[in-house]
Amino acid sequence: MTSFSAGLKRSLAIALAGVSMFSVTAASAGEITVWAWDPNFNGATMNKAAEIYSAANPDVTVTVVDFAKADLETKLQAQLASGTTDGLPDIVLIEDYGAQKYLQSFPGAFEPLSGAVDLSGFAPYKVELATLNGQGYSLPFDSGVTGMFYRSDILADAGYTAADLEGITWSRLIEIGTDVKEKTGQILMPIDPNDAGIFRIMMQSAGSWYFDADGNPTIADNPVFKAALKTYQDLIASGITKPVAGWTEYTGSFTSGDTLATVTGVWMVGTIKANPDQSGQWGIAPIPALDGVEGATNASNLGGSSWYVMSSAPNKAEAIDFLKTVWGEDADFYQEILVNQGALGSLMVAREGEAYSASDEFFGGAPVWQNFSTWLGQIPSVNYGIFTNEADAAVVAQIPALTSGGNIDEIAAAVDAQVRQQIQ
Amino acid sequence: MGVGVAQSGLARKEQVSGWLFVMPALVLLGVFMIYPILWSLWMSFQVGRGMAFSFGGFANIMRLTQDPVFLRALTNTLTFLAIQVPIMLVLALLFASALNDSKLWGRSWFRTAIFLPCVTSLVAYSVVFRSMFAQDGIMNQMLMGLSIIDAPIPWLADPFWAKVVIISAITWRWTGYNMIFYLAAMQNIDRSIYEAAKIDGVPAWARFWYITIPMLKPVILFTTVISTIGTLQLFDEVNLITQGGPSDSTLTLSLYIYNLSFRFMPSFGYAATVSYVIVVLVGILTFIQFLAARDRRA
Secondary structure, eight states: OOHHHHHHHHHHHHHHHHHHHHHHTSOOTTEEEEEEEOIIIIIHHHHHHHHHHHHHOTTOEEEEEEEOHHHHHHHHHHHHHHTOOTTOOSEEEEEGGGHHHHHHHSTTSBOOOTTTSOGGGBOHHHHHTTEETTEEOEEEOBOOBEEEEEEHHHHHHTTOOGGGGTTOBHHHHHHHHHHHHHHHOOBOEEEOTTOOHHHHHHHHHTTOOSBOTTSOBOOTTOHHHHHHHHHHHHHHHTTOEEEOOSHHHHHHHHHTTSBOEEEEEGGGHHHHHTOGGGTTSEEEEOOOBOTTOTTOOSOOBOOOEEEEEBTTOTTHHHHHHHIIIIITTOHHHHHHHHHHHOOOBOBGGGGGSGGGGOOBGGGTTBOHHHHHHHHHHHOOOOOOOSOHHHHHHHHHHTHHHHHTTOOHHHHHHHHHHHHHHHTO | OTHHHHSOHHHHHHHHHHHHHHHHHHHHHIIIIIHHHHHHHHHTTEEOSTTOOEEOTTHHHHHHHHOHHHHHHHHHHHHHHHHHHHHHHHHHHHHHHHHTOTTOTTHHHHHHHHHGGGGSOHHHHHHHHHHHTSTTSHHHHHHHHTTSOSSOOOTTTSHHHHHHHHHHHHHHHHHHHHHHHHHHHHHTSOHHHHHHHHHTTOOHHHHIIIIIHHHTHHHHHHHHHHHHHHHHTOOHHIIIIITTOSTTTTOOHHHHHHIIIIISSOOHHHHHHHHHHHHHHHHHHHHHHHHHHSOOOO
């Protein structure tokens, strides 16, 4: 043959070898890919579930891919929008605020689970938020019931006990924080000016939300929202908060003792307990209630997520069976992840397990899971709708104006205007 | 009939084979560049959420005028443009002028060091900048150690300082790139012009201002246009270092398009409209720059 055709044959062979290498990287049977954020919490619980399942089904392996939450959401949305299903996982973790957004924007992308899994055993509010057209799409995972995590040793130095933090309002907390700062010089809480989570906590604690049940914005004339804005303004003005940027700085702030408390969801237990030398120095109190608002409670929710199965999953049947067997029925599994990660699952029969009534010496021997379960029952129920990200962005955009002492009514009107713009 | 008949068979064959050679590139260009551009133009007239869109006429353009977030993104983008591009180009000119001196010790080392940021990975350097400007990052430690400030600056948590971080990051990365263009052009300026000027007693700054810069005009125009286009499309740094925050103070048009498509409830039509705003802006600014640099016939 001529040198030309020999060269051609060689380059063709190399090209074929290259193409075959692509196909080898495709998922092999028996391997379930899971996308999740927070390796200390979600990743850890999924790995524990994988351990239990693989013991009974040795030919199945579960791989958890870790992302930052915002990255996972944008990656999932980008890929679903493009229509290609190559590279999508079998199971994906989605936060409850965005459940309806994904289900409604991308019909057919998620596999309904109500046929294979008995969803009646789960807390109804969790099942409802992932139900579309009568079909349930989620394996409900954790509740984001909120608590105030605080360094009990530092507060004790300033003369405050756990009883002083029970059933208080935000203004009382600001008083306590100011007093602690005077006596010990310690700052109370880190606040990320790019994160609107604290507003969501305050709104839901009084039974309100950015939208009503029909999806109309309820922002400009919402007394709860204005009370939340005022509380935030007072918090910043009192000098008991410290600005942080991003997740790592935020969690680093209170785990290192730089600040001494944070109001967040129960899922923060995993991160706090990742410092075993601080055992016995932490306490958990109910969150403060909004001042001057009807229906204000000391209970709220931040986050909470569920597992979803993609319709395009290469190992769909195994993924559904895995979720059903471990997550859907195994009450002992829920005891373990409760103690180790603070994962307050939504499987109702698991609530009767012994771990839920045990006390935790990391948190000073208090019956923390009992407390969280009690608060869980008190969370006012709200309909999140599909525009939570837009509402968050609108609130965050006004935070500099709020921090520098702006007029509350004007700020609420500005947030309302932006949200109305974005949801058309 | 005219020219067609006068063409010999060979000339015709050359025409055809010329087109055949160009055809694969043209087809690829058409499919991957022209077609998406036309499609996005069509998309900019569609309204609707997610995949459910319908024709909306000029609704998206009306929405632009009333959208506070779009105005914020536009202001930020133009601010970055007005501040960062001149600083970067002036710095690049100064560096190139300094490095043009063949007697300078360590010339090639300086040249490499200033150019190296351009070839670093975009994501890697953004992450490093993010950690450098953290509350307890090396920047604050250094400034406090030198007693220039006595409390740490909240670089990424303050709207003003976040812009400073972004401008510093972009300038650090792209100054070397523009400097190389200027250096190359300066090598082509005849040395005898400078000698004549020196003999005539022209001081160094005047040599720079009256000889170097006018002779570099085409290159300066080129780098200004390229830098303008690049800064108007700014996305990577603002997405990786500040995520458009705090409170949209570093939100640029490209990042807003990304949010509209992938973070919020998707509005692909409106996102396409915002991208055409960038196109229009680039067109206007480029036209102005060409106009400013044209040779004026006396």
